[in-house]
Amino acid sequence: MKHLLDTHDLSIDDIVNILDVADRMAEVNRRQVPKVPALKGKTIATVFFEDSTRTRLSFETAARRLSADVLTFLASSSSVNKGESLRDTIETLSAMGVQAFVVRHKSSGVPLQLSQWTDASVINAGDGWHQHPTQGLLDAYTITREFGTPTSLAGRTVAIVGDIKHSRVARSNIDLFTRLGARVVLVAPPSLLPSHVETWPVDVRSTMDDVIDNVDVVYLLRMQLERMQSASIPNLAEYTRLYALTPERAAVLQDHALLMHPGPMNRGVEITVDPADVAGSRILQQVTNGVSIRMAVLFTLLGGDSVSSLTAGGEA
């Protein structure tokens, strides 16, 4: 595997392997000195054409724990704002000697486009409405580990709630969850469902109350407040009434059900209950797992010398 651009490029074996490696990374992360020399001498550039401090910090933390050197490229402070082309940007950074690019862009497809102009690995850290593969992997990791079924989600039902149409997280998660055997139910107002949703491997329900008491996972998406302006939803109060996780709805969740959210949360919009009050909330665990998954992805793509480099431990 050279790049991680789209979950669809991963075979089931690839997925299971990354989740396995993430277990080892989680073990590293629990050490007193959570750092291994696995990617010593490698340079990883985070290239964020769109701001996402959390995702960037998660990748950079992952890279540093593997002892890679990290370059940070933020479009807001770069020549991209002076009209530099994608190709020129990536070729310039490649010339500095970079083994992997972690790319975030507001336009779908940019990581794939960039991969044709560099010999380095390209990792998609979120592109437009298209894909966010490491989010999908960390979510699959979180759920499989919680339920103790490391290679499968068979028999589980995951409800993904919110703005599916504009969500790269939903596209990655739906692909990974369904291929691992889960049933996925989308819960969204019609205007926030993608066109041709009937061709997706999912069921669709129109209110949270249709599903809340019989799912294994409630996965809330962040409601993009700017969608309000484009009139995709009638109004926020209506959205909250039909689609938010309220204390009342949280109360009817099954005992084992998990609450997940990719962050950052809009409290009072898609979630009105305090997640701290929901026993099944794994929202912070997702963040922790995110570092392990990103370590696993970097390690897998950059061919960390060997698994033994993970057990060496300590500062190299």
Place this chain on the structure above:
Amino acid sequence: MSQSLLLQNVTVVNPDAVFVSDVLIQNGRVSAIGNGLTGDIVVNGSGLYASSGFVDLHTHLREPGKEEAETIESGSRAAALGGYTAVVAMPNTDPAQDNVATVAFVREQGIKAGLCEVLPSGCITVGRLGESLAPFDQLAKVGVTLCTDDGNGVQSESLMQQALVAAKKLNITMAQHCEVSEMTIGAAMHDGECCSHLGVPGWPAEAEVQMVLRDIELVRRTGGRLHLLHLSTAESVALVRDAKKEGLPITAEVTPHHLSLQDTLLKSFNPIFKVNPPLRTPRDIEALKEGLADGTIDAVATDHAPHAGHTKEQPLDVAPPGMLGLETALAVVNTAVTLDVQKLAALMSWNPARIARLESHQGRPLAVGEPANIAVWDTTSVWTVQKDALASKSKNTPYHGMAVRGRVHHTIFNGELVVHEGKALK
């Protein structure tokens, strides 16, 4: 007397007959047709078809304004290599062809290049802004026969109605780019299953269909002549079929790419496949082919749209739409659709010549005394498109590396051999 040019043993494709003969050309006209003729310059036409030169209703030459993408000279050369002896230059130049001076400039640059006839179109609205009508009477006086805001549809129904009223009075044609713009904001590919999975803002078929529907009604009201540019959807074809049955003065074109390429190519996120209207589905492609076969669609038009290389190295939703077409049109159409040679000549030459009102000297049968605008081609040569081998200044062909069938060998413009054995002579 100029040197004579002899096409020897060529298969002449005329509307009334297809026959093997020699064709002698002298002083810009066909001077003799028959066997055993002699000439000063002899071109062997064995196994090749000779028809009237192709006429492209839809060419973006980019000059004035975007000369880094194409010039009238480089575009004319691409046209000649594609077998075209006339192209209608789209008016989305900078400045736009909404005034006599710009129209005259484009025409003169075409004459200077001398590779094919360049017929400037005019705009429908000033600056193509959709706010006020262009000065049609002045444009018509300097030879404009077709007006369009191509790249933009005329959104205002009342303006389009007035334009069609003027079209009738001045005996010109309004050519509509059918796109309801508020339905395609940010759109980068056909709104279908593929687009839905890729998470790309979708370009719904309805955005085209709605304007086709509206404009048919406007023709019904006004009697003005309407040409529909680059039809791309099955529903549009059905609407035009019915409108023609009704006898309305409507013509329509299809591009080679809408006959040959489908939306799933955008899985590559390569902006080389981004075009307006977008590549559609196999169902649409089949309907367009049926439209060609039954005469609903009158012409193949290239929508040749050169773009400088770096502009296609932007994100898919940012990169400009458009692809090259002139040098590959015959081959792509011949590869995608099974058509007899007379039908092919009708779609590439005879019909578009009439729509552009060039029928006095373009799209003519090969007969003694006729102006010698001739394409010599075959339908069997297989070749691989190489973008760097194209004469166009830009290289944005979606067919790079693809094998196609059918080739233009020679082009004769105004009696002059401008392309010989696939090479431009000037």
